[in-house]
Amino acid sequence: MARKQPVVSRTRDSRAGKSSVHAQLANEIGLRIVRGDYPPGSILPNEAQWSETFNASRSAVREAIKMLMAKSLLASRPKIGSRVEPRERWNLLDRDVLAWYASSPDREAFLKAVQEFRHIIEPEAAALAATRRTDEQMDEISRACREMGAAVTLEERTGADTRFHLAILRASGNDLLVPLGVLIESAFSHLFLYVTREGDDLDAAQKLHESIERNIRLVRPEAARRAVRKLLANTDKVVERGPE
Amino acid sequence: MARKQPVVSRTRDSRAGKSSVHAQLANEIGLRIVRGDYPPGSILPNEAQWSETFNASRSAVREAIKMLMAKSLLASRPKIGSRVEPRERWNLLDRDVLAWYASSPDREAFLKAVQEFRHIIEPEAAALAATRRTDEQMDEISRACREMGAAVTLEERTGADTRFHLAILRASGNDLLVPLGVLIESAFSHLFLYVTREGDDLDAAQKLHESIERNIRLVRPEAARRAVRKLLANTDKVVERGPE
DNA sequence: GTCGCCCTTTTGTCAGATGATTGCGCTGCG
DNA sequence: CGCAGCGCAATCATCTGACAAAAGGGCGAC
Numbered sequence: 001m002a003r004k005q006p007v008v009s010r011t012r013d014s015r016a017g018k019s020s021v022h023a024q025l026a027n028e029i030g031l032r033i034v035r036g037d038y039p040p041g042s043i044l045p046n047e048a049q050w051s052e053t054f055n056a057s058r059s060a061v062r063e064a065i066k067m068l069m070a071k072s073l074l075a076s077r078p079k080i081g082s083r084v085e086p087r088e089r090w091n092l093l094d095r096d097v098l099a100w101y102a103s104s105p106d107r108e109a110f111l112k113a114v115q116e117f118r119h120i121i122e123p124e125a126a127a128l129a130a131t132r133r134t135d136e137q138m139d140e141i142s143r144a145c146r147e148m149g150a151a152v153t154l155e156e157r158t159g160a161d162t163r164f165h166l167a168i169l170r171a172s173g174n175d176l177l178v179p180l181g182v183l184i185e186s187a188f189s190h191l192f193l194y195v196t197r198e199g200d201d202l203d204a205a206q207k208l209h210e211s212i213e214r215n216i217r218l219v220r221p222e223a224a225r226r227a228v229r230k231l232l233a234n235t236d237k238v239v240e241r242g243p244e
Numbered sequence: 245m246a247r248k249q250p251v252v253s254r255t256r257d258s259r260a261g262k263s264s265v266h267a268q269l270a271n272e273i274g275l276r277i278v279r280g281d282y283p284p285g286s287i288l289p290n291e292a293q294w295s296e297t298f299n300a301s302r303s304a305v306r307e308a309i310k311m312l313m314a315k316s317l318l319a320s321r322p323k324i325g326s327r328v329e330p331r332e333r334w335n336l337l338d339r340d341v342l343a344w345y346a347s348s349p350d351r352e353a354f355l356k357a358v359q360e361f362r363h364i365i366e367p368e369a370a371a372l373a374a375t376r377r378t379d380e381q382m383d384e385i386s387r388a389c390r391e392m393g394a395a396v397t398l399e400e401r402t403g404a405d406t407r408f409h410l411a412i413l414r415a416s417g418n419d420l421l422v423p424l425g426v427l428i429e430s431a432f433s434h435l436f437l438y439v440t441r442e443g444d445d446l447d448a449a450q451k452l453h454e455s456i457e458r459n460i461r462l463v464r465p466e467a468a469r470r471a472v473r474k475l476l477a478n479t480d481k482v483v484e485r486g487p488e
Numbered sequence: 489g490t491c492g493c494c495c496t497t498t499t500g501t502c503a504g505a506t507g508a509t510t511g512c513g514c515t516g517c518g
Numbered sequence: 519c520g521c522a523g524c525g526c527a528a529t530c531a532t533c534t535g536a537c538a539a540a541a542g543g544g545c546g547a548c
Binding site for chain 3: 020021022056057058059060063077078079080
């Protein structure tokens with residue numbers, strides 16, 4: 001048994017950092033599923049095979065598989081094994097699944113889907129926020145907006161931008177909108193590469209953000225909705241013209 | 245040790261059916277978290293305590309906890325234990341979390357949030373479906389609509405109704421909309437109790453559904469959007485007047 | 489009083505054994 | 519020759535027990 005040697009594959013994988021074994025396994029297996037290595041309906045290798053592949057114990061494999069089961073990526077039954085669930089059962093709005101999904105096919109198509117999704121929810125979220133926000137929530141929004149303007153590095157700016165949009169979702173007063181924040185985070189982390197091209201784009205975007213902030217502050221739902229639409233149209237142009 | 249006795253608590257819990265131990269544990273612990281027994285930031289009992297509480301092995305407890313970690317309900321670290329994550333990290337759009345959430349506080353508020361959410365996404369989904377649907381997807385929509393009309397029991401009708409709305413989401417051509425189907429399913433399964441009051445309500449609702457079907461079939465996105473809005477307004481009235 | 493070390497607690501990981509479930513092939517009968 | 523029933527075996531499900539690693543808290547030295 002090669003079990004006694006200092007584990008090859010995991011040592012290689014551990015470039016990811018210090019995450020635990022079951023997390024690494026879940027990540028690796030989940031990625032392979034979403035990537036399409038095992039199409040929906042097919043049977044995965046059994047637990048023993050996985051544990052041999054990764055030089056991990058069967059317990060660790062099982063815990064990883066349970067995590068994927070919790071995300072509805074697969075279901076397992078005795079004697080059968082683990083079967084990949086049909087795609088429409090996958091919880092694509094889960095942070096991890098989204099990350100796997102984003103990294104597998106072409107970024108472009110993924111970004112377009114996310115962007116379209118933002119068009120659906122963000123204008124309404126802003127309109128709701130305009131009428132339902134608390135003062136604390138307004139503070140959060142305003143602060144993020146200010147920090148966006150004051151940011152010097154692109155990273156700082158993107159961070160503040162993300163916080164701005166998440167704060168609006170939270171202020172919408174609908175708990176179900178909050179989890180959609182992962183989409184926005186994902187969008188921004190991928191959009192990151194697109195907007196290096198500085199210039200008046202940034203100024204224009206900042207003005208648009210300030211307009212949203214103002215309309216939410218002054219309780220003007222309709223105007224807030226329109227302002228968000230305008231901002232998204234602006235972002236659309238960035239997505240369309242492609243990465244740097 | 246009472247470990248040798250024929251397990252009391254799990255035997256009682258097993259009225260749920262034949263689900264596996266880890267699933268039962270995840271369900272029970274998840275419910276308690278969402279219900280608020282352990283507020284965000286607090287530390288859960290350790291694995292040994294859980295395993296004693298439920299007369300299950302630590303492995304089973306760990307697998308259950310891994311499932312809850314996958315849903316971002318908690319995070320665990322050595323020596324600390326398992327800490328409940330802040331609510332905004334919870335994946336409320338997960339099927340299980342949604343079910344726990346729906347059963348904990350008052351149904352009413354939950355239903356309102358879901359209904360509001362439907363107002364945001366379903367009109368747009370229908371509009372997208374009108375322009376992007378494939379013929380097969382259109383068949384699915386039409387069939388569900390027909391089956392709704394032909395249904396005799398309330399259960400059949402609700403089932404067809406659900407399929408109708410899910411089919412529209414699928415036909416929207418945006419993968420990210422599909423997972424939101426769990427919201428609709430949840431809404432219908434809870435709305436179930438509200439609409440026993442039969443009458444012309446059903447006829448009116450059926451006509452509204454047929455109108456949506458027609459507008460999607462004839463590629464009229466604007467009209468489809470309006471039709472869905474009308475149907476949702478109708479459902480709103482049902483929700484407002486409360487359960488039977 | 490403060491800094492740093494040790495120690496205990498809790499999760500993380502592993503190995504091995506047994507039980508439960510069920511698809512599949514085999515065998516025997518019609 | 520076909521079919522039905524049965525047993526086998528593969529696979530997950532569960533349990534047990536042990537050790538490693540991390541990290542907060544307490545204790546001692548200075």
